[in-house]
Amino acid sequence: MTFRQFLSRLADLAVILLRDGAAYAVLIVRAVRGGVSVGSIARYVSCIALLMAAVLGLVDSVQRTLVNDKYLKRYFSYFDIPNGMYKGSLTVEKRDDNEYNVEFKDVSFRYPNAQAWALRHVNLKFRVGEKLAVVGMNGSGKTTFIKLLCRLYDPTEGVILLNGVDIRKYDYDEYMSLFSVVFQDVKLFAVSLGQNVAADTDFDRERVNACLARAGFERRESTLPKGLDTPLYKDYDKDGVEISGGEAQKIALARALYKDAPFIILDEPTAALDPVSEYEVYSHFNSIAGDKTAVYVSHRLASCRFCDKIAVFDAGRIVQTGRHEELLAAGGGKYCGLWNAQAQYFHAGKAPVTPCLYYAG
Ligand SMILES: Nc1ncnc2c1ncn2[C@@H]1O[C@H](COP(=O)(O)OP(=O)(O)OP(=O)(O)O)[C@@H](O)[C@H]1O
Ligand SMILES: [Mg+2]
CATH class of the missing domain: 3.40.50.300 (P-loop containing nucleotide triphosphate hydrolases)
Known part of the structure; x- marks a missing residue:
């Protein structure tokens, strides 16, 4: 791992810590004040985990879309080239005897x-x-x-x-x-x-x-x-x-x-x-x-x-x-x-x- 990759990984971890930390801090404060029962805390914790996973998936998809965008543009521009050839609709007779002239x-x-x-x-x-x-x-x-x-x-x-x-x-x-x-x-x-x-x-x-x-x-x-x-x-x-x-x-x-x-x-x-x-x-x-x-x-x-x-x-x-x-x-x-x-x-x-x-x- 290069130093640059190490720094980027560290930044990712910091973001995750901040994000999850903030969610859990809100939960802890509300629990201490007695506004949330022990059962609800367990439920909220799993909800936070699910929400974070979904947000991560979404961010990943957006990133991939942005990266692949230029390749997709090339792909679609190729398929968008109009085919000027005349295209008929007659069915080609399927012949078991291969009788084609x-x-x-x-x-x-x-x-x-x-x-x-x-x-x-x-x-x-x-x-x-x-x-x-x-x-x-x-x-x-x-x-x-x-x-x-x-x-x-x-x-x-x-x-x-x-x-x-x-x-x-x-x-x-x-x-x-x-x-x-x-x-x-x-x-x-x-x-x-x-x-x-x-x-x-x-x-x-x-x-x-x-x-x-x-x-x-x-x-x-x-x-x-x-x-x-x-x-x-x-x-x-x-x-x-x-x-x-x-x-x-x-x-x-x-x-x-x-x-x-x-x-x-x-x-x-x-x-x-x-x-x-x-x-x-x-x-x-x-x-x-x-x-x-x-x-x-x-x-x-x-x-x-x-x-x-x-x-x-x-x-x-x-x-x-x-x-x-x-x-x-x-x-x-x-x-x-x-x-x-x-x-x-x-x-x-x-x-x-x-x-x-x-x-x-
Ligand atoms: N895409 C093209 N655009 C313009 N001219 C072309 C194109 N393809 C081939 N030609 C020209 O058409 C003529 C016939 O080419 P063709 O490829 O059919 O020859 P060939 O007999 O298959 O030759 P070879 O033995 O080298 O494969 C040639 O003069 C060639 O320069
Ligand atoms: Mg040829």
Whole structure:
């Protein structure tokens, strides 16, 4: 205890002594004068104790309110930001067979206050249960495409349809509940591991463990001191554990699996993973996605071979679609260029790789 804290404690004690002393002094004076019976004195003493406890509680609450006021202001000002998005009221049909079809119809998009188009004339349909890979150079519009699909933004032009209906017409929260997404810039909360996976304080521990295992976090979890109850980061708990970017990505993947929505969307889910973990995600991708409709954004073209359809983005446009083999067999084109760039990278030092024939041959 510092000297300053000692003085403050002493002042508190003096106030308590003065306050209680005054109350008891009044009582004693009245008792001596014979105005109060012995029974009443006992009653008054307990009343004074109760009153003081209540006053202390009130003072404590006022103090806390004053301290938390600035944090609450920030919290409420965030929630007061108006959401300008159109919110429809149509119920999203709950389908046991996951029969959901999505279509982008001539969709173009410009970010607010930006001059350039991030997406231009995008047309794409994907089938129920299909595994769609989205590839392309940095800045080609892959993440923007995902953001529009999840209604984080609405198209500037064109329309996105779910089962033939404009997605803006659906109830916003219900529509959101269709998607399990792992975004490129994964963010976790400084709460327990279990709460991070479930995004809830109340969760099914067995299911959380199963999802963490499927996401490849099982071994690391076994090293955590309190298992699922281990706090992440040290913001609120000095016993919290720091986790790496790759570990955060696995936890985010487990969170997406726990949500168990009909669509699973992974925006570069392996970018921060080590080669073994990356291989595990690729090789288990079909079991991870199960019968869900999956959209998979990746720079690792080898992983796209497992997908039913690949959409190749370039400067905000879809320039090619098809299966891996079809796109390579087409000879030339953006996909071939990207594939060869990666193939040559792995064959550095060996004979130059003939464009596209490398794979086909
Ligand atoms: N919030 C934003 N405001 C303005 N422009 C943005 C914003 N986010 C992205 N852009 C621009 O939109 C274009 C597409 O970006 P996007 O993030 O979709 O690319 P990407 O294909 O996902 O790239 P990467 O492979 O690097 O993840 C880029 O030119 C980018 O600069
Ligand atoms: Mg991106």
